[in-house]
Amino acid sequence: MDGEHREPCASHRRPALGDGFREESLAEDLLLLLFQPRSGTIAGEGTLFYVLAGAILADLGLGGHVRTGSGGVKGLTVEAVADSPPSDHLLRDTWEYLAEKPRGVQTVLAARGPALREPLLDRLIERGELRRRTRKTLGFIKTSVLEAGDSGRRSLLLADVRAVLVDEVGPTPRSAARAALLYGSGTLPQFDPDIPWTSPVIARAEELKDGNWGAKGTAQAVTRTVTSSIVSSVVAAGVLPRN
Template identity: 75%
Template sequence: MPSNSPILAEDLLLLLFQPNAGLHSGTGSIAGEGTLYYVLAGAVLADLGLGGHVRTDTGRLGTVTVAAVADKPPSDPLLRESWEYVADKPRGVQTVLAATGPTLRAPLLDRLVERGDLRRGTRKTFGLFRTSVLEAGDSRRRDGLLADVRAVLVDGAEPTPRVAALAALLYGSGTLPQFDRDIPWTAPVIARAEELKNGNWGAGAAAEAVARTATATIVNSVIIAAAVPPRG
């Protein structure tokens, strides 16, 4: 089991896992597979922003760029790969998402399996063909993450910066309507998600102004890159 704490992209991928959405009873699938790599790469960049490892800026043509904060590499290997990609020069956020996103799904899933959050199994299709499936693990960590996001979006709880970023990325991925049973897809929830997407995290997050701005910029870039309208 990994000794380090889960990164934001792990939490996001775990939330996007839909436990009973697979072809077989008790198996699941990942929501938003079509644009998943943009969203996971955005979560990595948001994590780097929250940790003060990168900063965002606006280029001459109005494009958003991301640059590494010198001499402040993250310790996590997956985060460090993205940090190193922007360490030599600032790059457009869209470029970073496209370059770093496609390789993230597999190692992130491996981590979730190693932690016991998910399990890999096999099932027979049509009684003949064995296929690989994903199943919920025993950790129940997904339940806790979902409860944290629901408290912020539905109950109006003030989020930690991490939960604010997680909720904003979930909304920005375009998959939030699929959580309607747990997080009602209502006008107040959409309005709250819009606030988080735009970096309005609440008075308690005032000290996180730089990270908040960077995260909001990254989340909005994810929405543009994935071409997913945030409203359902």
């Protein structure tokens, strides 16, 4: 359940996201996390396209499909790795866009983000992780509402983010990117009390946002560096609200 408190265990094992669940894209995971079961709404709609496009870029980084470069005054640039297209068509669309020429992160977010919500939502509904129901208001006006499905995946994702931010379990690159992008969406306070909005949690999220993802094996070093740079740049591009 969303309100269930997961106590850290002695071995600091993270929730078993892989047990019975195929790996989904980071953008799908984030959209599912941002769905609020109590209200049937998606949190952070105003900045959603930034977050989803940032997750697509992060997934391309994790898969070794893109590399980063310095764009000078334009900041971080991203370009496609030649002959390394991803199989997922949503990822591939962005990879092909980057294959035309290197582009700044902000340019990618603005160009690719607005078209992502509906196809990603359709995927979640097709798998039963969310349900779309039609109801009538005022007796005759039909409106579409979202409801939680029965897969249990959102609870596992929420527990994984909690493990990283609250229990300070060493993150995998994927879980670090997921937690940092959720923080960057500006919606993390809405997850309290499941993920308490406290100074230690904010400090931990800031570490992840800045690319401090902990020690990892050398085989992951390149993709980890590329992905953490992308995530940091996405958040700096204006996703995270400034007080």
